[in-house]
Amino acid sequence: MGPRKRAAATVGTLIAAFLLPMAAQAPAQAAANAWTPGISPLHSGEYVERDIPGGADADRALKICALASGIACVSVGQGDGKQSIFHLYRCGTRSLSNFVDALSVLNNQTGGAEVRFTGPKVGTYKAPADPNVIWNFPNEATFDFNTMSIC
Known part of the structure; x- marks a missing residue:
């Protein structure tokens, strides 16, 4: 794999590592604003x-x-x-x-x-x-x- 392909793969991995945790947190944050009396x-x-x-x-x-x-x-x-x-x-x-x-x-x-x-x-x-x-x-x-x- 050439340097450009490695750099693109690294950028893709970093973006996925950053966005996936944020997506997982969104439903948890919405649920944290509600409760069941x-x-x-x-x-x-x-x-x-x-x-x-x-x-x-x-x-x-x-x-x-x-x-x-x-x-x-x-x-x-x-x-x-x-x-x-x-x-x-x-x-x-x-x-x-x-x-x-x-x-x-x-x-x-x-x-x-x-x-x-x-x-x-x-x-x-x-x-x-x-x-x-x-x-x-x-x-x-x-x-x-x-x-x-x-x-």
Whole structure:
């Protein structure tokens, strides 16, 4: 192989060595901006809707969720501009995972039941039962919450 062919092969190898790692990083960087919020346990009949657009669409989805009497509707950000909306009705304490931002609650439980979020640094925040109020929580508190109690 002549010097020109070796130089061209070396340049080709260097370009491939530079571009391939960048291409492999692109999907990982996009995925790093999203997460999957979780509440555990989810009891029989409870469920979560994923990938609801944020803002007015998420508020509308909360209102639709809360049409059922006796339900607590919890919306939380996924980090990609979309929300996960949990439809909850069973009393008890649950563990939270990946609650980072954009937390809202529409509480249509009966009998004055509350939804309470607790974190080690911020203490307890409450969402009293009121089918006409969407309670919004600050992101710094949402990030700290590790448990939620209903009723």
